[in-house]
Amino acid sequence: MQVKLTVNNEPKSFICEPGEYLLDTLRRYNYLSVRRGCDNTSCGVCTVLLDGKPVPSCSVLTASVENRSITTVEGIQDEAEKLGLYFGEEGADQCGFCNPSLALTVYAMKKELYKPTPEEIKEYLVGNLCRCTGYIAQERAIKKYMGDKS
Amino acid sequence: MVLILNEYVNPKSIEEAYSLFLENRKNYIKGGGAWLKLTIKSAEKLISLDNFNLDKIIVNDDLIEIGSMATLRQIETNRDIANLYNGILSKACHNIMGINVRNIATIGGTVMARLAFSDIYPALLVMDTTLVFYKLGEISLVDFIKNPTKERDILLSVKIKRKEGIGFYKKVATTALDFSIINFAIVKVENKYMISVGSTPYIASLAYNAMEFLNKQSKITSLEIDEAINILLDEIKVSSNTRSSKDYRIGLVKTYIKRGIKKVNADAS
8 A cells, every 4th residue: 555644854655565564664665763672662762753742653553644744863863963962971872772762752852841850851751761871871961952952 | 563454444434434343353443553563463454533533632611521542642641631630540641651652542442452451440430431432322431341342333532520529549560661560549529439449450440349338437547448448358359460469469459548548538638
């Protein structure tokens, strides 16, 4: 079947099976920043933004996003780079596998929450697992990024 | 992993969706899809309800009506729901997985799946909730749980009566992303208690005998609460599974029912 949608603000038309998940379609069309982790909604590394909201692409059928807008980390490149600098400064970056999904979730949080408390930041990021950093350095970096008005 | 699916259908009307649903036992209504991968391996047709504006939350003076396609995140962040019985339903949603999952999981999918570990069932049960089906009409959530209907129908909305009352909600889990070991909801409304326990590991239910006992008392002290807990443990089935032993669950019931009743009493006074 054919599914028309926008990816990173560009109109796209994907050919896919009716039961194909968005993660598989995006990766097949070379959006390789969308990572495959647990493949059952637990880890968050497959997160993309669907109409601006973070969703696990491993559990969203491609057929269900007809005429909707998908954002991968390439679609927020400037913000992701800015967050990456804070990650570097704080030593919050190790293997990098979860970084694209984390950047998208932090970007969505910045849009959704006004001056979130440290607790609200932690709660927003609960669904993004990172097996390297222990989260403390990430937390410092994200707090600094959230305060960045540039 | 691909779902073996012949056709994904976007019907033009609910009647069309209903007809398609009845056509074949291998045709399914799609909820949010959060658990689709874990529950259905193959289907003939997957029927979307996305065209029918069922994701709205309508609030009036005495009722909150949540469309069956409203996401758990919409419910969690709705101010009127957060103000109802100390926000027990908001808290129940807030504790489910991460925000990315709550952005797709819907109340309709959660209710219809009748998941025993559901975090929202206990909260809905203590709030006098009814379900609105396309053909069956309106039935109480209690009846829906007690008498699983064999008829196939489409859930349109979930209705909660707005009353002044105090609420308490608690989920116990090993980690933030884990399923509940057990969960509790208690409300005190018009000086009457409603108590529900879920994930025992069976589906949530109201503790009728314990509620009746408490509602007959003129004064509630620790003695009456202890007696109510004993009655509750006689009527609600608690067992072991991979997440917890029966004994640990019983210990949690004793702790959190007592804490919850004391909390609603303190907040009410």
